[in-house]
Amino acid sequence: MWKAARNTVRLTCSACRSVAHASCQARVSAPRVISSATPCPTGCRALSSSSTSSTAVTSTSSDGRFLTVAWQAGGESRYPFIYLRDNCTCSECFHELSSMRTVEIMADGIDADISPSGVESTATGVRITWPNGHVSDFTNAWLREHTLSTQPKDHGLGRFQRPAAQPWLASTFSPPVFGLDAMMSNENVQYDILDNLYKSGIVVVKGCGTEPMPNEVYEKLGMLQDTAFGLFWLVEARADPNNLAYSPKAFPLHTDLPYLKNTPGTLLLHCLRQAPTGGHTFLTDGFAVAAKLREENPLWYDLFSRVPVTWHQLGYDPTSDRHYHYEFAQPILNVDRHGELYKVCFSVAARGSFLSIKEDDVHDFYHGYLRWMQLCKSPEHRYEVRLEPGDMLIINDQRIAHGRDAISDTREKGRCLRGCYLSWDDVDSRFRHLYYKLKKA
Ligand SMILES: [Fe+2]
Ligand SMILES: [Zn+2]
Numbered sequence: 486m487w488k489a490a491r492n493t494v495r496l497t498c499s500a501c502r503s504v505a506h507a508s509c510q511a512r513v514s515a516p517r518v519i520s521s522a523t524p525c526p527t528g529c530r531a532l533s534s535s536s537t538s539s540t541a542v543t544s545t546s547s548d549g550r551f552l553t554v555a556w557q558a559g560g561e562s563r564y565p566f567i568y569l570r571d572n573c574t575c576s577e578c579f580h581e582l583s584s585m586r587t588v589e590i591m592a593d594g595i596d597a598d599i600s601p602s603g604v605e606s607t608a609t610g611v612r613i614t615w616p617n618g619h620v621s622d623f624t625n626a627w628l629r630e631h632t633l634s635t636q637p638k639d640h641g642l643g644r645f646q647r648p649a650a651q652p653w654l655a656s657t658f659s660p661p662v663f664g665l666d667a668m669m670s671n672e673n674v675q676y677d678i679l680d681n682l683y684k685s686g687i688v689v690v691k692g693c694g695t696e697p698m699p700n701e702v703y704e705k706l707g708m709l710q711d712t713a714f715g716l717f718w719l720v721e722a723r724a725d726p727n728n729l730a731y732s733p734k735a736f737p738l739h740t741d742l743p744y745l746k747n748t749p750g751t752l753l754l755h756c757l758r759q760a761p762t763g764g765h766t767f768l769t770d771g772f773a774v775a776a777k778l779r780e781e782n783p784l785w786y787d788l789f790s791r792v793p794v795t796w797h798q799l800g801y802d803p804t805s806d807r808h809y810h811y812e813f814a815q816p817i818l819n820v821d822r823h824g825e826l827y828k829v830c831f832s833v834a835a836r837g838s839f840l841s842i843k844e845d846d847v848h849d850f851y852h853g854y855l856r857w858m859q860l861c862k863s864p865e866h867r868y869e870v871r872l873e874p875g876d877m878l879i880i881n882d883q884r885i886a887h888g889r890d891a892i893s894d895t896r897e898k899g900r901c902l903r904g905c906y907l908s909w910d911d912v913d914s915r916f917r918h919l920y921y922k923l924k925k926a
Contacts, residue, residue: 549600551566552611565633566613567596571586571588574623578621599615600616647913649684652770653773655769661678663690663691664690665690665691668690669705676925678690678879679919683881688878690879693875696757707908709905713805713807714802714805715802719757719904721900722900733893737833743830744812748815749908751907753879754766754878755877755904756877756902757901763891765869765890766871767867768870769861769862769866769868771886774860774861774866786853789816790826791816792846794814796811796814797813814841829884
């Protein structure tokens with residue numbers, strides 16, 4: 486028999502407004518799931534859902550601390566009342582425009598074990614009346630989305646899932662190509678560019694001209710991320726290079742700025758000028774190499790995902806007139822709390838000499854590292870592209886390692902790439918905005 490554990494909670498029929506209703510009372514007294522095939526003899530449909538929606542509530546019950554909702558499509562969800570009170574969606578407790586909470590449960594003296602004074606089904610969901618008379622309405626859709634008992638990964642982002650990465654091999658890969666004009670004028674194209682960036686980690690935009698582009702071009706995809714090197718920097722051979730990138734030497738495969746805690750998410754390289762010969766860019770999918778490494782030797786993968794490596798760079802940038810001394814320790818393979826790889830950090834030049842590892846594990850680490858390098862450079866994984874003036878290469882800097890061969894361009898105005906970064910948070914934000922605006926859900 487249904488009863489409240491702490492306080493008696495009345496389950497009220499929204500149509501007949503009474504708990505004394507014989508048929509409804511019989512149903513709320515029944516243990517948990519109530520058949521919707523036996524409608525109330527008075528015609529009341531509040532507890533016998535007529536909806537075929539998978540989000541329809543077919544019954545509610547409570548033990549005083551939890552609201553239990555049974556779904557017509559099967560299964561049920563339980564919601565602690567404190568959770569519902571904390572997340573009331575009324576205009577007094579929630580600012581819908583910014584999607585931000587305004588109720589402060591501590592300041593409002595709300596108890597963690599709060600029980601409502603009334604619960605009733607409504608045409609769209611559930612209405613809860615609290616001891617102080619405050620009323621909270623939750624729609625079936627809200628309840629479904631906020632189910633705790635089947636909490637998915639990244640719960641709370643359930644409405645929006647970043648498109649999954651699709652690791653690739655060089656032999657079968659060709660980067661998705663878009664045009665700048667379309668990107669500037671069409672939000673669907675902006676969405677597609679970001680969608681492809683999530684999936685393949687690389688996108689090429691053509692038709693960008695050979696002059697520096699204004700910030701607004703980049704802001705179609707996210708927000709520029711400033712660093713000691715400035716918002717924009719030119720990758721070209723300089724007479725007195727303070728950075729390997731500015732010398733004509735080959736630059737081995739790497740991800741940019743692993744020495745930043747806020748590692749840039751997106752690297753954009755706009756080709757203003759290209760060398761007559763050479764000037765190839767090499768790209769390797771770090772996610773694909775990591776999968777291969779894991780398959781070959783799980784111990785190496787484990788070490789790479791567990792052992793922090795110190796990354797650093799220090800110096801002075803004459804263009805931005807900034808001194809810098811960057812340093813940060815993070816593994817080569819960064820996995821989230823679900824064990825899923827989300828960031829690859831890898832730079833021959835910026836890898837420091839400190840290694841937080843036991844002496845006896847060092848040989849294994851280096852065996853793995855040498856194999857990692859071998860795989861990154863192998864024809865199976867290393868994709869080669871030669872940017873033409875007017876091309877812009879966009880890559881996921883937390884996944885795709887890039888490098889170049891030596892530049893034999895001795896002209897005064899030789900090969901030149903104009904680079905910048907967008908932070909992942911802002912790319913995510915832009916994509917999420919487009920996702921909802923363009924109704925991609
Ligand atoms: Fe780089
Ligand atoms: Zn409220």
